[in-house]
Amino acid sequence: MKKNKIEVKDLDLFYGDFHALKDVKVGIEEKVITSIIGPSGCGKSTLLRVLNRMNDLVEGIKITGSVKIDGQDVYSPNCDLVALRKQVGMVFQRPNPFPLSIYDNVIYGPRVHGEKDRDRLNALAEESLRSVLLFDELKDHLRDSALTLSLEQQQRLCIARLLAVCPEVILLDEPCSALDPYSTLKIEELLQTLKRDYTILIVTHNMQQAARASDFTFYMLLGEMIEYGETKQVFTSPQDPRTEEYITGRFG
Amino acid sequence: MDTKTKEKIAFIILLIATILVVTPVALIMLLVLINGLPALTPEFIFGSPREGMRAGGIFPAIVGTLYLTLGTAVFSIPLGILAAIYLNEYAARNWLTRTIELAIINLAGVPSIVYGLFGLGLFVTFLNFGASILSGSLTLAIMTLPVIITATREALNSVPRSFREVSFSLGASRWQTVRHVVLPNAIPGILTGTILGLSRAAGETAPILFTVAAFYLPRLPQSVYDQAMALPYHIYVLSTQVPNVSVKVQYGTVLVLVLLIFVLNLAASVLRTRFRRRKTW
Numbered sequence: 001m002k003k004n005k006i007e008v009k010d011l012d013l014f015y016g017d018f019h020a021l022k023d024v025k026v027g028i029e030e031k032v033i034t035s036i037i038g039p040s041g042c043g044k045s046t047l048l049r050v051l052n053r054m055n056d057l058v059e060g061i062k063i064t065g066s067v068k069i070d071g072q073d074v075y076s077p078n079c080d081l082v083a084l085r086k087q088v089g090m091v092f093q094r095p096n097p098f099p100l101s102i103y104d105n106v107i108y109g110p111r112v113h114g115e116k117d118r119d120r121l122n123a124l125a126e127e128s129l130r131s132v133l134l135f136d137e138l139k140d141h142l143r144d145s146a147l148t149l150s151l152e153q154q155q156r157l158c159i160a161r162l163l164a165v166c167p168e169v170i171l172l173d174e175p176c177s178a179l180d181p182y183s184t185l186k187i188e189e190l191l192q193t194l195k196r197d198y199t200i201l202i203v204t205h206n207m208q209q210a211a212r213a214s215d216f217t218f219y220m221l222l223g224e225m226i227e228y229g230e231t232k233q234v235f236t237s238p239q240d241p242r243t244e245e246y247i248t249g250r251f252g
Numbered sequence: 253m254d255t256k257t258k259e260k261i262a263f264i265i266l267l268i269a270t271i272l273v274v275t276p277v278a279l280i281m282l283l284v285l286i287n288g289l290p291a292l293t294p295e296f297i298f299g300s301p302r303e304g305m306r307a308g309g310i311f312p313a314i315v316g317t318l319y320l321t322l323g324t325a326v327f328s329i330p331l332g333i334l335a336a337i338y339l340n341e342y343a344a345r346n347w348l349t350r351t352i353e354l355a356i357i358n359l360a361g362v363p364s365i366v367y368g369l370f371g372l373g374l375f376v377t378f379l380n381f382g383a384s385i386l387s388g389s390l391t392l393a394i395m396t397l398p399v400i401i402t403a404t405r406e407a408l409n410s411v412p413r414s415f416r417e418v419s420f421s422l423g424a425s426r427w428q429t430v431r432h433v434v435l436p437n438a439i440p441g442i443l444t445g446t447i448l449g450l451s452r453a454a455g456e457t458a459p460i461l462f463t464v465a466a467f468y469l470p471r472l473p474q475s476v477y478d479q480a481m482a483l484p485y486h487i488y489v490l491s492t493q494v495p496n497v498s499v500k501v502q503y504g505t506v507l508v509l510v511l512l513i514f515v516l517n518l519a520a521s522v523l524r525t526r527f528r529r530r531k532t533w
Contacts (some may be wrong), residue, residue: 054421059345092421096414098433109422112432158418165422205507 005030005169006051011065013046013223015058020046022223024065029215032192033200035214035231037207038245041224044203050074051201052088053081069169086113089167091176095154097146097161102129105146105157109165115138117207128160132190152183152212156190172202175210188213207247209228211235219243264344284507291504300470305490306497310505315472316385316480317512320464321454323389323476324396328453329446331393332400339401340408342432360398365458367395372462386476392453401454403445407438440527444520451516455509457484467493483509 004027014022021043028034036044049055050067053074067074074084086109106125107115115121125142129135134156138149146157155175161172172191176184184206191200191213204210205249210217210231217234219227219242227234227243238244299309343349371391411434419429448449457465465485473480487505490497 052421054417057420081423082423085421090416090421092417094414096412096418098415098418099437108419108432109424112419112422112424112428134471161418162422 287503288507336404407441
């Protein structure tokens with residue numbers, strides 16, 4: 001039994017009067033892929049954004065309970081937000097490279113964190129691009145605009161940009177929803193190799209993707225955690241009838 | 253009536269409206285060009301007024317307007333851009349912010365003579381800057397601020413939200429995000445709006461009437477505490493205060509002011525088109 005990287009307890013979240021997350025409790029192991037599934041508006045993305053405090057940008061939000069990463073409470077007043085965001089990185093639904101060169105995109109993070117050494121930046125860029133299997137393809141085009149890349153390459157680039165700040169946890173918010181099935185498969189393969197070094201959480205609408213690509217699955221409905229367990233078990237013998245209804249496609 | 257006839261009628265009405273709008277502008281420009289072009293000699297542009305401003309040149313007025321525009325830029329651009337960044341990127345959405353925003357919108361609608369009187373009261377009299385380039389520039393700057401703030405906020409808003417989110421998610425602070433992601437992508441839009449604001453200031457008469465404009469001052473201003481002639485006020489003087497000024501001199505002065513503002517607006521347009529071409533998201 002590996003130790004838990006992320007420990008969420010009694011988490012409640014309100015947007016104004018709307019109770020978006022209800023008493024969520026979950027422990028997530030290190031270096032596994034966990035998928036969060038559930039119908040639209042059930043709080044999947046909200047839960048994901050609790051973990052790197054991206055919800056802070058939303059006004060009128062209230063959060064109670066505890067969220068610990070490596071035993072450190074993310075919402076305690078002495079949590080260093082910059083350190084947290086470096087530790088817990090995020091990949092968004094639509095590939096969103098900056099309108100800069102491929103190279104400048106990858107080293108954006110290290111640069112704002114004060115890295116000035118050319119050699120080290122170059123090494124980081126190469127290493128990050130290698131991890132997402134883009135380096136050999138693009139090594140002669142690093143000065144080209146990132147917007148010339150295909151959507152799949154852009155999404156890989158966004159993952160590389162994230163890896164360059166050396167995170168431990170990677171949150172992916174429906175990372176494949178803008179991609180075709182073949183590109184989706186390639187990203188999933190990439191996640192399998194990244195699993196060796198990173199703890200990965202992926203929000204997805206795609207049931208097959210959750211079944212194929214994750215070790216653990218977390219099913220949410222209307223802000224509540226309905227079921228959490230090993231993916232194989234959740235998909236073959238769900239404990240809750242509501243999970244079964246969803247994964248067999250009776251609604252959602 | 254069938255669809256085709258309706259379509260024809262709509263087309264004709266819209267076309268007529270457009271022609272009605274364009275015609276006066278074209279006529280004014282034509283009139284100014286025909287009457288003003290013969291006046292544009294080197295002596296007219298680089299000389300000082302003579303014979304009670306009925307002959308000679310308008311150089312002091314050109315220089316005065318350039319100084320005032322520059323002074324306006326120096327005071328209003330940094331302040332306007334910084335305030336816009338604060339309002340757009342930092343300020344919480346509460347009643348105070350909304351009140352400030354409402355105030356800025358209303359300031360943009362205040363008649364320019366009111367700014368002139370405000371400048372007279374605050375800068376000329378109370379702060380004792382006298383009627384000077386300093387007072388005039390500050391007055392014009394205050395008048396231009398709402399335009400610059402509004403244009404800057406529009407430019408900042410046109411930068412996709414997702415850029416900010418990514419930047420924050422990579423651990424960048426708010427200022428780093430503004431500095432490295434938001435501003436570089438907003439600068440062309442900011443420049444365009446700023447130049448348009450300045451070109452409006454360059455052509456204003458009322459705000460400089462009591463704060464800087466000299467009736468007749470053939471020597472060039474020596475410091476920011478000097479009065480200066482300015483093109484818009486000079487046109488007013490030539491057409492109402494001095495008898496027997498030739499039409500050529502009047503139109504020549506108008507043409508110089510129009511050309512000056514045209515150059516500023518052209519620069520703004522060029523920037524905007526270049527910005528559009530580069531914008532690919």
